[in-house]
Amino acid sequence: xxxxxxxxxxxxxxxxxxxxxxxxxxxxxxxxxxxxxxxxxxxxxxxxxxxxxxxxxxxxxxxxxxxxxxxxxxxxxxxxxxxxxxxxxxxxxxxxxxxxxxxxxxxxxxxxxxxxxxxxxxxxxxxxxxxxxxxxxxxxxxxxxxxxxxxxxxxxxxxxxxxxxxxxxxxxxxxxxxxxxxxxxxxxxxxxxxxxxxxxxxxxxxxxxxxxxxxxxxxxxxxxxxxxxxxxxxxxxxxxxxxxxxxxxxxxxxxxxxxxxxxxxxxxxxxxxxxxxxxxxxxxx
Amino acid sequence: xxxxxxxxxxxxxxxxxxxxxxxxxxxxxxxxxxxxxxxxxxxxxxxxxxxxxxxxxxxxxxxxxxxxxxxxxxxxxxxxxxxxxxxxxxxxxxxxxxxxxxxxxxxxxxxxxxxxxxxxxxxxxxxxxxxxxxxxxxxxxxxxxxxxxxxxxxxxxxxxxxxxxxxxxxxxxxxxxxxxxxxxxxxxxxxxxxxxxxxxxxxxxxxxxxxxxxxxxxxxxxxxxxxxxxxxxxxxxxxxxxxxxxxxxxxxxxxxxxxxxxxxxxxxxxxxxxxxxxxxxxxxx
Amino acid sequence: xxxxxxxxxxxxxxxxxxxxxxxxxxxxxxxxxxxxxxxxxxxxxxxxxxxxxxxxxxxxxxxxxxxxxxxxxxxxxxxxxxxxxxxxxxxxxxxxxxxxxxxxxxxxxxxxxxxxxxxxxxxxxxxxxxx
Amino acid sequence: xxxxxxxxxxxxxxxxxxxxxxxxxxxxxxxxxxxxxxxxxxxxxxxxxxxxxxxxxxxxxxxxxxxxxxxxxxxxxxxxxxxxxxxxxxxxxxxxxxxxxxxxxxxxxxxxxxxxxxxxxxxxxxxxxxx
Ligand SMILES: [Fe+3]
Ligand SMILES: [Fe+3]
Numbered sequence: 001x002x003x004x005x006x007x008x009x010x011x012x013x014x015x016x017x018x019x020x021x022x023x024x025x026x027x028x029x030x031x032x033x034x035x036x037x038x039x040x041x042x043x044x045x046x047x048x049x050x051x052x053x054x055x056x057x058x059x060x061x062x063x064x065x066x067x068x069x070x071x072x073x074x075x076x077x078x079x080x081x082x083x084x085x086x087x088x089x090x091x092x093x094x095x096x097x098x099x100x101x102x103x104x105x106x107x108x109x110x111x112x113x114x115x116x117x118x119x120x121x122x123x124x125x126x127x128x129x130x131x132x133x134x135x136x137x138x139x140x141x142x143x144x145x146x147x148x149x150x151x152x153x154x155x156x157x158x159x160x161x162x163x164x165x166x167x168x169x170x171x172x173x174x175x176x177x178x179x180x181x182x183x184x185x186x187x188x189x190x191x192x193x194x195x196x197x198x199x200x201x202x203x204x205x206x207x208x209x210x211x212x213x214x215x216x217x218x219x220x221x222x223x224x225x226x227x228x229x230x231x232x233x234x235x236x237x238x239x240x241x242x243x244x245x246x247x248x249x250x251x252x253x254x255x256x257x258x259x260x261x262x263x264x265x266x267x268x269x270x271x272x273x274x275x276x277x278x279x280x281x282x283x284x285x
Numbered sequence: 286x287x288x289x290x291x292x293x294x295x296x297x298x299x300x301x302x303x304x305x306x307x308x309x310x311x312x313x314x315x316x317x318x319x320x321x322x323x324x325x326x327x328x329x330x331x332x333x334x335x336x337x338x339x340x341x342x343x344x345x346x347x348x349x350x351x352x353x354x355x356x357x358x359x360x361x362x363x364x365x366x367x368x369x370x371x372x373x374x375x376x377x378x379x380x381x382x383x384x385x386x387x388x389x390x391x392x393x394x395x396x397x398x399x400x401x402x403x404x405x406x407x408x409x410x411x412x413x414x415x416x417x418x419x420x421x422x423x424x425x426x427x428x429x430x431x432x433x434x435x436x437x438x439x440x441x442x443x444x445x446x447x448x449x450x451x452x453x454x455x456x457x458x459x460x461x462x463x464x465x466x467x468x469x470x471x472x473x474x475x476x477x478x479x480x481x482x483x484x485x486x487x488x489x490x491x492x493x494x495x496x497x498x499x500x501x502x503x504x505x506x507x508x509x510x511x512x513x514x515x516x517x518x519x520x521x522x523x524x525x526x527x528x529x530x531x532x533x534x535x536x537x538x539x540x541x542x543x544x545x546x547x548x549x550x551x552x553x554x555x556x557x558x559x560x561x562x563x564x565x566x567x568x569x570x
Numbered sequence: 571x572x573x574x575x576x577x578x579x580x581x582x583x584x585x586x587x588x589x590x591x592x593x594x595x596x597x598x599x600x601x602x603x604x605x606x607x608x609x610x611x612x613x614x615x616x617x618x619x620x621x622x623x624x625x626x627x628x629x630x631x632x633x634x635x636x637x638x639x640x641x642x643x644x645x646x647x648x649x650x651x652x653x654x655x656x657x658x659x660x661x662x663x664x665x666x667x668x669x670x671x672x673x674x675x676x677x678x679x680x681x682x683x684x685x686x687x688x689x690x691x692x693x694x695x696x697x698x699x700x701x
Numbered sequence: 702x703x704x705x706x707x708x709x710x711x712x713x714x715x716x717x718x719x720x721x722x723x724x725x726x727x728x729x730x731x732x733x734x735x736x737x738x739x740x741x742x743x744x745x746x747x748x749x750x751x752x753x754x755x756x757x758x759x760x761x762x763x764x765x766x767x768x769x770x771x772x773x774x775x776x777x778x779x780x781x782x783x784x785x786x787x788x789x790x791x792x793x794x795x796x797x798x799x800x801x802x803x804x805x806x807x808x809x810x811x812x813x814x815x816x817x818x819x820x821x822x823x824x825x826x827x828x829x830x831x832x
Contacts, residue, residue, distance in 0.1 A: 014802075062789040066741050067730050069354060072407040077596065085744045087796030109596035116447040120456070122357040122407035125445075125596070127603050159789065160410075160725050162401040171405070202788040205713040205721040206806035209822030216828040231829050238715050239827050242722055270822045273802070299671075347658040351610050352599050362727065370613045372665030394727035410727070412734050444658060445594050487657040490582040490590040491675035494691030501697040516698050523584050524696050527591055555691045558671070 002183035004176075006049055006264075006282040007257045008042070008192045009221065009250040010138045012058070013199070013274040014086065017137035021092035031271040038267040039141040042278055045264055046142050049282070051190035053107055054151040055176055056135060057169075057252040058194045059158040061086075063132035071124035072164055073172070075115070076131075076153040077108040084130035091136065098140065101131060104150035107187065111152055111179050118182075119175035129153060134194060138278075149190070158195070158246050166229045166248045173255030180256075193253030195246025197268070197275030198239070207273045208241045214268050214275040217247055221279060222263050225254050240275070260284050287468035289461075291334055291549075291567040292542045293327070293477045294506065294535040295423045297343070298484070298559040299371065302422035306377035316556040323552040324426040327563055330549055331427050334567070336475035338392055339436040340461055341420060342454075342537040343479045344443040346371075348417035356409035357449055358457070360400070361416075361438040362393040369415035376421065383425065386416060389435035392472065396437055399464035406460060414438060419479060434475070443480070443531050451514045451533045458540030465541075478538030482553070482560030485526025492558045493526045499553050499560040502532055506564060507548050510539050525560070545569050582692055589678070592651050602654020608632035608642075609659035618666045647677040713823055720809070723782050733785020739763035739773075740790035749797045778808040 019032035028036065063084035065071060080100035083090045090097035115121040131153060139147065154172075157163055164172075173191070180189050197214040200206060213236075220228055229251055236244045261281040268277035304317035313321065348369035350356060365385035368375045375382035400406040416438060424432065439457075442448055449457075458476070465474050482499040485491060498521075505513055514536055521529045546566040553562035583590055592598075599606070608629060611617045621628040629639050641649045642663065650660050657674065664674055672683040679686060714721055723729075730737070739760060742748045752759040760770050772780045773794065781791050788805065795805055803814040810817060 062737075062741055062787060062793075063744065065354075067410075067734060067737055067787075068413040069350075069356070069359065069409055069411045071354070071356060071409040072401060074354065074409075077600065085746065087744055087749070087793040089746065105597070105600045109600070112596060113447045116357060117450060120450070120453050122449065122453075124354050124356040124359075124409045125352075126354045127599065128353040159787065160727065160730050162398045162727070164407065165402055165405070168405050168407075200713075200722065201802055201806065202782055202809055203720055203722045204810045206810055207817065207821040207823040208713040209824045210826060211824065212826045212828050227829075234717065235829060237722075238717055239829070241713075242717070242724065270824075273821050347606075347610055347656060347662075348613065352603060352606055352656075362731065370615065372613055372618070372662040374615065390728070390731045394731070397727060412730065444656065445596065445599050447596070485582075485591065486671055486675065487651055487678055488589055488591045489679045491679055491686065492690040492692040493582040494693045495695060496693065497695045497697050512698075519586065520698060522591075523586055524698070526582075527586070527593065555693075557687075558690050 002180050002185050002187040002189055004180050004191055004256055004283060005051055005188045006190050006280065007253045007261070008190065008278070008280050009253050010142070010192065010194050010278045011197050011274060011276040012134050012137045012194045013196055013276070014133045014137060015272060016276065017091055017133050020140050024092065034269045035271055035276050036141065038269060039278060041265050042280055043142050045280055046148070049190065051149050052187040053104060053189045054149050054192055055111070055154065055180070055189060056151050056192040056194065057154045057156060057172070057249050058131070058134040059156045059246055059249060060134060061132055062159055064130045065155070070157055070159065071155065072157045073121060074124040074126050074129070074155040075108065075112055076103060076126050076129035077105055077112060078103045078127050078129060079105060081129050081131045081151065081153060083136050084132040086132055098136060099145050099147070101135065101139070101147050102150045103152065107150065107183070107185070108152045110183055114179035114182050115175055119179065121172060121175060138194060156249055158249070163233070163245060166233055166251055169248045170225070170229050170251040170255045173252035176252065177256045191253050191256040193250045195249040196243050197247060197277050198241050198244045199274035200241025200243055201273060205241060209270050209273070209275065210240045211268070211270050211275065213240045213244070214277055218266055218268060218277055218279055221250065221254055222261065222281065225251060243274070257281055258283060287465050287470050287472040287474055289465050289476055289541055289568060290336060290473045291475050291565065292538045292546070293475065293563070293565050294538050295427070295477065295479050295563045296482050296559060296561040297419050297422045297479045298481055298561070299418045299422060300557060301561065302376055302418050305425050309377065319554045320556055320561050321426065323554060324563060326550050327565055328427050330565055331433070334475065336434050337472040338389060338474045339434050339477055340396070340439065340465070340474060341436050341477040341479070342439045342441060342457070342534050343416070343419040344441045344531055344534060345419060346417055347444055349415045350440070355442055355444065356440065357442045358406060359409040359411050359414070359440040360393065360397055361388060361411050361414035362390055362397060363388045363412050363414060364390060366414050366416045366436065366438060368421050369417040371417055383421060384430050384432070386420065386424070386432050387435045388437065392435065392468070392470070393437045395468055396464050399467050400460055404460035404464065406457060423479060441534055443534070448518070448530060451518060451536055454533045455510070455514050455536040455540045458537035461537065462541045476538050476541040478535045480531025480534040481528050482532060482562050483525030483529045484559035485528055486558060490526060494555050494558070494560065495525045496553070496555050496560060498525045498529070499562055503551055503553060503562055503564055506535065506539055507546065507566065510536060528559070542566055543568060582694055584694070584696055594656055598654045599656065600654070602656065604633050605638050605650065605653055605655045606659040608634055609655060609663045612662040612666045621666060647674040651678070713825055715827055725787055729785045730787065733787065735764050736769050736781065736784055736786045737790040739765055740786060740794045743793040743797045752797060778805040782809070
């Protein structure tokens with residue numbers, strides 16, 4: 001029986017990725033260096049944990065999917081997931097670009113089978129999927145290329161209303177746990193969820209930064225998630241900016257874990273226009 | 286409050302459409318003329334019913350969607366849904382082609398909102414959608430172009446396993462009913478479900494024709510659907526051919542109706558390689 | 571006639587095993603991804619023309635293996651399905667060549683399209699057992 | 702500065718109303734479908750080059766209205782959002798022009814990109830009320 005060994009919640013934003021690329025050339029923006037320093041312990045923890053597979057619940061930003069067909073939930077089932085071109089070409093600029101994130105189609109099909117047939121999740125199955133900064137912005141902070149484990153990405157619509165409810169995202173996480181426990185392999189699986197914390201990037205509220213809201217979220221995720229799920233998504237958006245709705249994605253990670261987890265690490269900072277945070281949980285072994 | 290006024294289950298198959306086109310030129314294939322005659326009462330009933338909107342649950346056959354991203358459930362939200370090119374060009378050959386099926390984006394967005402937010406269906410929303418013989422093969426048998434009412438199509442994956450369960454399709458129908466009853470308009474809505482009856486079009490079982498199975502299905506749909514839903518999908522496929530799984534789509538139509546419906550009409554025939562059937566239900570007024 | 575085909579005149583069985591049935595699974599669609607992408611490209615009229623004008627040049631744009639290309643050139647319909655081609659995708663290739671379902675089915679069953687057409691519908695009877 | 706923008710130095714409010722917030726709804730994406738399809742085409746390098754070489758000719762291939770074309774030509778970022786452009790789509794247009802999020806946000810807030818950049822993060826504080 002496969003099992004989930006830990007969970008990681010982490011923010012993403014395009015500038016996080018660009019800051020990393022500059023930093024690797026010795027040109028850290030002062031606003032971003034703390035995030036690099038703050039993620040060092042996560043990188044160490046992940047190297048020690050050494051999961052066999054990563055299930056990553058993230059959101060695309062009109063970089064792979066378009067309005068011709070925008071899925072509520074899509075699962076990637078492919079050998080590799082390259083970077084999406086967001087309009088600036090692949091990163092790091094000047095190259096060589098990051099290698100694609102590897103996939104494992106056997107793992108992904110088994111997960112897909114369980115989620116559709118047993119859990120009634122109506123997934124769109126993608127045999128070709130390019131990942132945007134939703135994954136590639138934080139990935140090089142927590143691991144070095146070539147990436148350490150194959151990933152199964154699950155994309156969530158946060159682009160246009162109606163978005164899935166907080167409860168549906170929580171249910172997705174619980175279903176992922178049962179799906180993993182149903183696998184015949186003995187894989188040790190890490191569940192990652194990613195979404196920006198408080199931020200809004202259009203309208204006159206552009207740049208709203210509610211660090212206290214992000215702190216409240218991180219403080220309650222482990223032991224008080226129902227209160228976070230019960231808060232209407234419009235409240236998260238009102239208090240933290242429209243894109244704070246992406247925090248709902250983190251519920252899928254928490255719900256994939258047991259109540260016996262330890263919180264290993266927590267960090268948050270607000271570099272510029274998106275709340276950045278990370279929280280790592282580990283199951284008892 | 287909008288309400289559902291009736292339900293129609295009907296078969297589809299490419300040759301049904303080609304036979305219609307030939308028939309309109311006075312060249313009916315003998316095998317297909319009975320289906321034309323058998324659908325005349327449906328056309329009359331539909332003209333009398335005069336619904337304001339049609340919700341149509343159907344399945345695509347790799348004519349619009351591809352394996353790059355194949356949805357379990359997709360909803361069309363567009364002003365018009367043209368014919369897909371299935372490799373032979375648009376019908377009728379020699380033209381002029383059928384006009385696109387009209388859509389109603391206000392209706393479709395309201396339905397989408399309810400299905401995603403209240404009913405937890407993880408729809409892929411398509412603002413561009415071409416319909417294949419899943420719709421265009423039977424449509425000219427039951428209505429004349431220009432088509433009489435706008436349609437909201439909902440596409441179901443029947444192309445590749447895992448397909449949605451029979452129970453999920455039944456739940457979709459029940460959710461569609463609640464969604465319609467939740468609309469602010471006073472639209473009178475017809476729900477259509479389409480899927481071939483018994484058939485298999487590859488392997489040495491090519492052409493398997495189980496008319497008794499189709500008869501059993503039609504006889505039990507109104508008052509005994511739970512028995513049909515409980516039969517494993519592999520049993521439908523074993524007895525009636527792999528594509529008989531498409532009959533599960535009809536559950537969505539039946540479940541969108543009340544138990545007070547009248548069965549208005551029923552007909553079945555087996556022209557060549559796909560069981561053809563139609564059943565019409567009407568709600569008391 | 572393919573070696574593993576059952577005689578076509580035999581009534582279809584009530585099973586889901588090969589060669590009677592090729593169940594289309596996720597793993598099949600991983601195996602056949604490139605093949606299906608090629609075949610489904612033929613839903614565009616311009617692509618159909620380009621393929622008919624120069625099959626080899628057209629296929630070169632779709633990253634097919636040598637085996638896959640050979641199956642297409644041989645019109646080996648059964649082999650294409652076994653290689654992960656989906657019937658509905660392979661049907662677009664047949665349509666482009668002026669062929670139809672019966673030509674694929676005939677190759678699957680080890681007969682010719684006219685004979686198969688004459689044979690259909692292949693009537694069987696069975697209904698679910700009441701429990 | 703757009704007539705309906707609030708002064709940028711004011712702290713952001715806790716509401717979801719325009720012009721503070723443009724909530725992206727289904728109806729907006731119906732309205733902006735063609736505009737977004739044009740903007741999202743610019744994720745392909747060849748399309749970016751073609752657009753930069755001849756904006757009008759490139760846009761002619763995307764069935765845009767005259768109003769939409771004018772909004773693009775005017776770099777009217779706020780108008781593009783109001784016309785149903787999704788921020789993430791319009792951002793691809795900005796990127797193609799060598800601009801970024803702050804240029805769009807500055808137009809929304811009635812300031813310039815450097816001032817807006819200096820102003821961020823625009824700190825506020827509020828947490829959910831316990832019931
Ligand atoms: Fe994001
Ligand atoms: Fe079908």
